[in-house]
Amino acid sequence: MEFQELFDMAVRFHGHRCPAMPMGLRAGLAAMKALDVARAQDKELHVISETGMGHAAGCFLDGIMAATGCTYGKSNIEKRYWNKMAFTLVDTKGGRAVRVSLKPEFFEQALKSPFVQHRRQGVPPQDVPVEILTPLLDRVMSIPQDAFLNVSEPFDYPWKAGQACFDVVRCDGCGETVFTNAVTKKHGKLLCGGCVRP
Ligand SMILES: [Zn+2]
Ligand SMILES: [Zn+2]
Incomplete structure (x- = not known):
C-alpha cells in the first residue's frame, strides 16, 4: 500500500x-x-x-x-x-x-x-x-x-501461537451459540459467559 x-x-x-x-x-x-x-x-x-x-x-x-x-x-x-x-x-x-x-x-x-x-x-x-x-x-x-x-x-521475543476454536454449542441458558472454548459446565448445564454469571 x-x-x-x-x-x-x-x-x-x-x-x-x-x-x-x-x-x-x-x-x-x-x-x-x-x-x-x-x-x-x-x-x-x-x-x-x-x-x-x-x-x-x-x-x-x-x-x-x-x-x-x-x-x-x-x-x-x-x-x-x-x-x-x-x-x-x-x-x-x-x-x-x-x-x-x-x-x-x-x-x-x-x-x-x-x-x-x-x-x-x-x-x-x-x-x-x-x-x-x-x-x-x-x-x-x-x-x-x-x-x-x-x-x-x-x-x-519467543512466541507461541494459540489454537483457534471452530466449534460451537448452544448455551443451555440463552440458546445462543457459543464457541466451545468458552463454555462453563454448571449444575449439569453448559453455559455461556453471559449466563454463567449469577
Ligand atoms: Zn484522533
Ligand atoms: Zn447463554
Missing part, C-alpha cells in the same frame, strides 16, 4: 484528522521497518500497546493499528493501561520484537499545541479549525524519525 493510500484509509477508519493518529501511523511503520516485516494479513504481527485510555492521545493506537494490520478483531493487539506513548511490535513468526516510544521532549511539546488547547476546552477534534490542524499534521508527517521516536534494537 502506498503511504498516501494508507494515510487516507487510516483517517477514514479513525474518523477525524488529528496529530496523534499519524504519529502512531509513522511509529507503526518505523517498528515494521526495524523488524523488516510487512503489514499483518493475519497474525504475523502482534502489538502490545502501553497507550491505555482516558487521555489526550489515545488516537495514537489507531495509527499503529492501521500501519501494522494488528486489530482488535484478529486479537493480535493487546493494551496495557499504562497511559504511555509506547508499544512493542512482535514478529510472531520470527520470534523477535522492537519497542517504540515517543521521545519525551517531542510529546511534551505536542501537548502544548493549539490543537490540544482546543481539545482541553472541549472542542471535538473534527471541529478544531483546519488552519490550526494542517500545520501540525504537516509537522508530524515531515519530522525526521529520530526527532520524535525511540526505536529499540530488535530483541528475542
